[in-house]
Structure formats: structure tokens, C-alpha cells
Amino acid sequence: MILAGELPPGSQLSEEALALRCAVSRTPVRDALRRLEADLLIRRSESQRSFVADWSDDDIEDAFELRAMLEAQAARRAASRINAAQLEALRVHNHGIETAIAADLPDISTFLEHNRAFHEIIVEAAGSPRLASLLTRLIEQPVVWRTAQNYDRENLHRSHREHEELVAAFARRDAGWAASIMTGHIRRAYYAYLDAYAVQRQAAE
């Protein structure tokens, strides 16, 4: 509901209200709130009340910066550990992306799904449960999630090409190359977000 924008940033989340809305009791709602708090989608006041997290521009830049660092680290590790099956899976998912964006009207949700799977394989290949755990905190952000919704054709194709470069780096097992591409890939996503956000802001005025 947060990702879908049904719950505006800053709004208070009452356990009971959510329980009613989801037709469950407070107990599972509490669990969910705790997890969302860990993922920084929710912040809690001193008196333990829950609010939808509000993201400042600095927060967003910060999140992208950390994500770039961690995903680059994942790529670095993955380069020397990735196996043939994972490499092939990367190619398959990137081909899926190519197909999804080839049509006149790009299929964004298919793109997003393949994109998610692509990055997930890299994290998996990195073989670091800790790194994977940290990254999930950063990629489930509403901001990141919505960015691609505003991707134009150019950004979609650039993303596909960068993935191809990543596959090439992995095939050569070049850790430094893979990490560099990944850093650029995420930074590019950040600026694409900034552009998309600027458009949204203007539209709101």
C-alpha cells in the first residue's frame, strides 16, 4: 500500500485500522510494521507510533549512494564466483528485458520483473548472505520502485546495454570491471530518477 501510494508519506498508521483494512488481527499487522520499520519504509515516533516514512532529497541521494556501493561490491564478488548457470540466467533475463522494451509501448512491469531477477542473481552469486540482507533494505524503497515507471525509451535501452556490459564483465571474471559498470549503472538510475522526479514536481505545480 505504501509502494502503491495509497498511504501518503507522514500519515500515521494505526495497528487497529490496518488490521481492520486487511481483515486480520493486530498481531500479524504488528509483525509487518516491525519489518517495514527495519526496511525504513516506516518510522516510529518516540512513543512508538508508526508513520509512513517521508523521504527528503538527501535521503534519496543517500539511499542511491549506498545502493551503488553495495551493488558494486556484490558485482565485485560475483565476478569470481558466478557459475555457468547463473551467467546464462543473466543472459535470459536481459533478453527478456530486450523483448519487453522493443515494442512501441514498452511493457514496464515485465521490464521491472526481469530487472529485479537480474540484480537478484548477481547478489546471489556474490555469496554473501549479509550483503544480500543489507541490499533488500535499500531496493524495496518506494522511490527506487517508482523510478522505472518514468523511464523513457532511451533509459530503458541504456539499462539493457549496461546489463550486457555486466554480463561481459562476468564472463571475463573481471571483478573491477563489473564493479565499475555496476556503480555507473546505479548512478545512472539515480539521475534518471532525479529527472523523472523533476517532471513530477512540475506537473504537481
Add this chain to the structure above:
Amino acid sequence: MILAGELPPGSQLSEEALALRCAVSRTPVRDALRRLEADLLIRRSESQRSFVADWSDDDIEDAFELRAMLEAQAARRAASRINAAQLEALRVHNHGIETAIAADLPDISTFLEHNRAFHEIIVEAAGSPRLASLLTRLIEQPVVWRTAQNYDRENLHRSHREHEELVAAFARRDAGWAASIMTGHIRRAYYAYLDAYAVQRQAAE
């Protein structure tokens, strides 16, 4: 209890047993288990049963590697953002460390407390709630916590000197310098842990 070693790695944690042991109901125990799972001190089986996490050598190396990366990033950011009060607090805590390790029998718990506060100030000065959130997952590890217990006099004094270097880097607002020292500082801690662990292993045989 995990940190104190009362619950050996791999042992199953029943919510009810813990509730009985702590004289509370299962509800708060469940909350605690969820948090500890997020902090990777507990892993859960496919069937949602909880076990004390067992750390392989690779896990530990991995954790230190990530911690080095994130703390270096914190130092990098802190260098340009730290204020006079925080800088002074760093000096105070490092003086506390100096005093604690000066005696014939070093006061390890005081050392640990000042050390923790020292690093916390840097993370705070970095001004990134996300980074802070990620780091708490890594520094509360049993392994990291116990390392200093086995620090010898040389390691304690080296740690103090490295902190002095960090303060100098912050005073000059040199982000690169601060990050470099921090990376070395954590790597040094890793090797100190390895040495201490090797001693423990031999003692166990």
C-alpha cells in the same frame, strides 16, 4: 544471552522456552526474535523455527569486509559534516580509552564502551540514517563483540593510535584520509580477531 554464549550456535530457540526463561509471554519474545533475525544473530528454518546463527570463517570475513566498507563510508561522510562538539567528544572518548588501557590490567569493558561511543559519533556525524541502520546489523555480532576481549596490550594501544589518526583526519576535514584510516582500522581488527580465534582454537584442543 547469545552474546554471553549462554545459547550455543545452532541451538534451537523455542518461543515458549524463552518466554518462560525471561518470565514474559511469547508476544515480546516473538518481537525480539524478529529483530535478532534482522540482525542476523538468529536464522530461521524453512518452517520458521529459530536457531542461534552459526558463523563460518567465510561469514566472519564477509562481515568484517562489509563493516570496513560501510564504516569507511561513514568516515568519508563524517569528515565534511562533523561539528566541533562531536570532534571534541571523539577526543574525550579516545582519552577514556587511553586511560582504560594505561593500567597494568587494562579495563576492557571501559575500553569497549568508549570504543563503541567513538564509532557511534562518527556514524552520527555521517548524517545518514540508512548507513547507521545498516551498520547496526554488523557491529552487534557476537564475533566482533568478543574480539576485543582477547586484545593484547599491543592491539589496544594500536587501536588508540588509529583513533588519534582519525581525529586528525576529521580535524583537517580530509575525507579520503579518514576513510583510508578507517578501512585499515577495521581490517586490523579482523586480523586481531583471527589471531585471537586461533589462540582459542588451540586452547580448545
Add this chain to the structure above:
DNA sequence: CCTGAGCCATTTGTATACAATAAGTGGGTC
């Protein structure tokens, strides 16, 4: 002796009730 199926015990998931605490509200006083 090994294998598998069914039953029992253990463990977690969910619902609900009550307690404690914080926030909002109204009235009274200075």
C-alpha cells in the same frame, strides 16, 4: 534391518482481551 505411513508432540501463527501509556480535549483559574 530398512522403509514408510500414521499418530502424537512440539512449535509457530493468529485472534482477542486487558493493561499501560501517550495524545487530545475541555474546563477552570489566574
Add this chain to the structure above:
DNA sequence: GACCCACTTATTGTATACAAATGGCTCAGG
């Protein structure tokens, strides 16, 4: 009119009961 205190209401914390699912154990059969 402003401020403070008491009171009501909203919200979260905890305890407990029951349901569901999983694990392990026993016993029958090969």
C-alpha cells in the same frame, strides 16, 4: 485570553487461548 490540570480517548504493549503446521516417533510391512 492564556495556561495548566484533570479527564477522556486513542494507541500500543502484553498475556493468553486456540488453530495450523511441522517434526519426530512408533509400529507395521517388506
